[in-house]
Amino acid sequence: MVPTPAPAPRPVPSSVAVDDFLAPQRTSAAELPDPEPLLRNLTRGVLEVLAGVREVDQLARWFTEEPFHALVTRANLATRARSARGVPAARPVHVIGTILQSSPLDGVVEAVVVVAGPARTRAVAIRLEGMDHRWRATSLALL
Numbered sequence: 849m850v851p852t853p854a855p856a857p858r859p860v861p862s863s864v865a866v867d868d869f870l871a872p873q874r875t876s877a878a879e880l881p882d883p884e885p886l887l888r889n890l891t892r893g894v895l896e897v898l899a900g901v902r903e904v905d906q907l908a909r910w911f912t913e914e915p916f917h918a919l920v921t922r923a924n925l926a927t928r929a930r931s932a933r934g935v936p937a938a939r940p941v942h943v944i945g946t947i948l949q950s951s952p953l954d955g956v957v958e959a960v961v962v963v964a965g966p967a968r969t970r971a972v973a974i975r976l977e978g979m980d981h982r983w984r985a986t987s988l989a990l991l
Contacts, residue, residue: 873979873980874977874979875955876954877956880955880982880983883957883976884949886910886983887949887957887976890988891944891963892944893910894972894990895942895963896939896940899939900926900927900930901940904919910983910984911986912984912985912986914986915985915986915987943965944963945964946961948960955977956975957975957976957977957983958974958975958976959973959976960974961974971991972989972990973987975987
């Protein structure tokens, strides 16, 4: 039996860079789930990370690189501040209130999540973008 030769590789057009194939692929909102549960869970997760009761690495898959590094930095500062005051990490008691969403582009959601805590009410601004058939947070601001 004669082995069949492997098919010749298809040439890649010179106008298409290899990075275009390997970079995260944008996903339309129609192909993505409702973002509200993720907004609630990300907000809760971020507050728990800053309170010191959740590891920041547990949220890594939902963030792009820049906001994740900013969250790591802020979590480290919060840990040092708790240590300096001698305050142990404690699970935060927050009530997630209103979630305001807008979609400036297809596959992009910008939202503000209002969170009521025992001492004050805060807002968490999150931008989600559809990448590789899932939502990823590309911006985060805790106000």
